[in-house]
Amino acid sequence: MNRYLPLAITALAILAMATLFLVIAPGMQIGAQGPSPGLKPYTEAEARGRDVYVSMGCLYCHSQQPRSIAQAPDAERGWGRASVAGDYAYDAPHQLGTMRTGPDLMDIGDRLPSQGWQLTHLYQPRAISSWSIMPAYPFLFEHKDEPGPGDVVVHLPAPYAPETGVIVAKQDALDLVAYLQGMKRQYAPPTDGLRDDGYALIAAQQQKQTDAAKASN
Amino acid sequence: MQITETLGLLLALSFIISLLALTILIWAIANKQVHTPDADDARTIFTPGEGAEIDEPNKPHHFDTERSGIDRVSAGPVMWLIAAAVFWLIFGSLHGLAASLELHLPDLMSGSAQMTFGRMRTVHLNSVAYGWASQAGLAAVFWIIPRIFHTRLRLVGLVKLGFVLWNIGVAAGVMAIANGWTDGLEWLEIPWQIDIVLALGAACFVAPLIATAKHREVHHIYVSGWYFLAAILWFPVLFIVANIPGVHHGVEQATMNWWYAHNVLGLWLTPLGVGTAYYFIPKIIGKPIYSYAVSLVGFWALALFYSQVGIHHLIGGPVPTWLVTLSVVHSVMMFVPVIAVAINQHVTVARNLWALKESMPLRFIWFGALSYTAASFQGSIEALRSVNTITHFTHYTVGHAHLGAYAFVSLVLMGAIYQIVPRATGKYFPFPRLIAWHFWLNVIGFAVYFLSLTIGGVLQGLAQLDATKPFADSVILLKPYLEGRSLGGGLMTLGHVLLAINLIALGFTKKTRETETDNMVAAE
Numbered sequence: 001m002n003r004y005l006p007l008a009i010t011a012l013a014i015l016a017m018a019t020l021f022l023v024i025a026p027g028m029q030i031g032a033q034g035p036s037p038g039l040k041p042y043t044e045a046e047a048r049g050r051d052v053y054v055s056m057g058c059l060y061c062h063s064q065q066p067r068s069i070a071q072a073p074d075a076e077r078g079w080g081r082a083s084v085a086g087d088y089a090y091d092a093p094h095q096l097g098t099m100r101t102g103p104d105l106m107d108i109g110d111r112l113p114s115q116g117w118q119l120t121h122l123y124q125p126r127a128i129s130s131w132s133i134m135p136a137y138p139f140l141f142e143h144k145d146e147p148g149p150g151d152v153v154v155h156l157p158a159p160y161a162p163e164t165g166v167i168v169a170k171q172d173a174l175d176l177v178a179y180l181q182g183m184k185r186q187y188a189p190p191t192d193g194l195r196d197d198g199y200a201l202i203a204a205q206q207q208k209q210t211d212a213a214k215a216s217n
Numbered sequence: 218m219q220i221t222e223t224l225g226l227l228l229a230l231s232f233i234i235s236l237l238a239l240t241i242l243i244w245a246i247a248n249k250q251v252h253t254p255d256a257d258d259a260r261t262i263f264t265p266g267e268g269a270e271i272d273e274p275n276k277p278h279h280f281d282t283e284r285s286g287i288d289r290v291s292a293g294p295v296m297w298l299i300a301a302a303v304f305w306l307i308f309g310s311l312h313g314l315a316a317s318l319e320l321h322l323p324d325l326m327s328g329s330a331q332m333t334f335g336r337m338r339t340v341h342l343n344s345v346a347y348g349w350a351s352q353a354g355l356a357a358v359f360w361i362i363p364r365i366f367h368t369r370l371r372l373v374g375l376v377k378l379g380f381v382l383w384n385i386g387v388a389a390g391v392m393a394i395a396n397g398w399t400d401g402l403e404w405l406e407i408p409w410q411i412d413i414v415l416a417l418g419a420a421c422f423v424a425p426l427i428a429t430a431k432h433r434e435v436h437h438i439y440v441s442g443w444y445f446l447a448a449i450l451w452f453p454v455l456f457i458v459a460n461i462p463g464v465h466h467g468v469e470q471a472t473m474n475w476w477y478a479h480n481v482l483g484l485w486l487t488p489l490g491v492g493t494a495y496y497f498i499p500k501i502i503g504k505p506i507y508s509y510a511v512s513l514v515g516f517w518a519l520a521l522f523y524s525q526v527g528i529h530h531l532i533g534g535p536v537p538t539w540l541v542t543l544s545v546v547h548s549v550m551m552f553v554p555v556i557a558v559a560i561n562q563h564v565t566v567a568r569n570l571w572a573l574k575e576s577m578p579l580r581f582i583w584f585g586a587l588s589y590t591a592a593s594f595q596g597s598i599e600a601l602r603s604v605n606t607i608t609h610f611t612h613y614t615v616g617h618a619h620l621g622a623y624a625f626v627s628l629v630l631m632g633a634i635y636q637i638v639p640r641a642t643g644k645y646f647p648f649p650r651l652i653a654w655h656f657w658l659n660v661i662g663f664a665v666y667f668l669s670l671t672i673g674g675v676l677q678g679l680a681q682l683d684a685t686k687p688f689a690d691s692v693i694l695l696k697p698y699l700e701g702r703s704l705g706g707g708l709m710t711l712g713h714v715l716l717a718i719n720l721i722a723l724g725f726t727k728k729t730r731e732t733e734t735d736n737m738v739a740a741e
Binding site: 002003004007008010011012014015017018019021022023025026027029030031054055056057058059060061063065067068071072073076077082083084085087088089090091092093094095096097098099100101102103125126129131132133134135136137138139193194195196197198199201202 | 228320324327328329330333335398401402427430431437438443447450451455468470472475480484520524525530531532533535536537538540541542544609610612614615682684691692699
């Protein structure tokens with residue numbers, strides 16, 4: 001290659017093609033579907049809590065996308081049904097995640113709805129699960145001699161409780177828990193919901209072949 | 218259903234376009250319809266009569282002496298870029314090491330929000346990706362482009378402005394992330410307000426390269442130039458489209474996220490690394506690249522296939538099936554460009570193994586080039602649905618990411634730094650033995666790091682697929698492997714410190730080589 005202009009034009013055209021296929025076309029398809037029927041927008045407290053979730057980087061250990069039963073036993077673990085694109089219509093930034101150092105949180109509100117459990121776990125995960133490697137978030141809480149009116153006191157087992165006084169949740173912790181409690185997709189998924197059905201298709205194909213083999217025997 | 222069919226058609230179309238374009242290219246090369254780069258073109262990086270001799274500070278190539286005026290112009294900005302890159306390398310490595318320790322010692326640093334894992338890890342990624350690798354890559358670009366074009370760098374002032382803006386952007390970006398101000402998307406955490414500074418900085422780097430290309434005194438653009446000149450256009454487009462606020466949300470944002478995040482590797486860091494290796498491997502050895510015509514296939518196939526692999530990060534997720542399949546297919550097609558580059562680079566080294574003993578920079582670059590082949594093969598296999606089910610949400614992916622961004626890109630760029638700095642400054646590294654120590658600390662450290670995460674990741678994935686095992690099992694079994702990662706990461710960081718020591722010490726030594734005159738005499 002001896003000329004720059006054709007190189008530059010072709011290189012940019014290829015990127016434009018990739019953008020069309022990976023961003024624009026799926027964006028139109030997903031946009032045309034809209035939110036899943038039954039999905040509610042976040043409440044103010046949930047939205048604030050979601051901001052805390054994003055700013056603490058929870059995403060880097062927790063996904064929010066249960067897989068289909070054809071691929072993995074996510075549903076058996078109580079992580080909820082396989083999610084579809086419409087379930088995320090109100091999410092910005094999206095927090096789908098790519099890592100499960102910790103469990104998937106798409107339906108955490110269904111699985112662990114207790115505010116008290118969540119607050120204790122955020123203050124010190126090892127107070128609940130000795131094997132946990134999740135960070136503790138003591139800075140989302142305050143140490144007080146006496147709880148004030150309206151303060152939510154965190155229940156802690158002896159080795160983690162302060163010698164005197166109490167631990168109470170700051171607003172950030174309460175909001176974050178409100179967000180986690182709201183994480184439940186109890187409505188039925190739309191029948192035409194968009195998701196990667198590749199594994200289900202492969203499983204169906206294999207089933208067909210097994211059936212055909214049985215029939216021919 | 219209509220829309221699904223239309224999109225299925227689009228999927229087929231994309232693949233057919235890519236395949237057709239590649240077939241036409243190969244046909245054109247075979248039938249000499251385009252000018253096929255040949256052995257003469259491959260020699261444009263040498264001056265007549267040069268070659269078959271190792272390019273090291275004691276026995277410099279004629280190029281350095283005959284065209285030292287070219288290097289003298291680029292030396293300033295290149296050294297600034299290198300100094301800043303190494304600063305971010307150390308800064309980023311320490312944050313990476315801290316984040317790694319936090320995963321098996323979770324209460325070590327839980328006192329403040331700034332030190333929590335989710336932020337430490339993110340500061341690590343952004344400082345090494347944008348502070349270290351991008352700037353070290355740009356240093357190589359601004360060093361190599363004038364050399365392969367046989368003309369001095371143009372618009373140097375703009376490069377300097379870009380350097381200042383870029384570093385302000387990276388510094389503000391990591392400070393924002395540490396304090397909880399983030400856009401919340403992987404690889405795109407730096408807030409869009411700060412991204413404006415980074416985008417302006419990136420824009421400042423484009424014009425000088427185009428201007429230098431325009432003034433070139435050789436007809437042929439050497440292969441490194443294709444990669445660099447394309448990457449310098451790809452990156453600003455990617456970066457700006459991905460960071461426009463208010464446009465993206467929900468799952469559409471997720472597909473955009475991985476379109477960006479994989480292209481910032483495939484169309485930015487990879488071309489910087491591959492282009493640098495394409496220049497320095499033959500230049501250091503003193504012999505042109507083997508089978509130069511193949512490089513054309515390697516370049517265009519990379520552009521066609523790599524640009525569409527990103528959605529393999531969402532396999533099994535809430536995105537349309539056709540889109541996932543598209544990225545899986547293109548991921549597998551990545552074998553084509555990777556094999557082409559492997560033929561060019563590995564055969565050139567394999568025929569001149571003696572040179573590895575004599576040149577430390579070549580050792581770094583050769584190890585990096587091997588890692589490129591390994592990382593790409595691994596990536597293609599990892600994208601297969603059956604394999605991905607096991608590895609997708611595990612630390613295996615982190616190991617793979619470091620095989621690409623670290624063992625490949627970073628090692629190539631460290632080699633480039635060791636090669637460039639003595640020529641840009643006219644000084645020797647004061648502690649040459651530390652360079653060998655650096656190499657072995659990085660190689661051994663990385664081996665420990667990679668094996669830990671690869672084995673641990675597979676076990677983690679298998680445990681999570683077994684519904685009879687509680688989730689806790691996948692965490693407990695992972696701990697020793699996370700400790701292994703910290704050990705490996707510690708050795709790697711130590712290697713980087715040796716690089717910094719050598720660079721700083723070099724800054725305090727007096728000039729020992731003369732670069733500014735034509736009648737240079739070897740110092741020893």
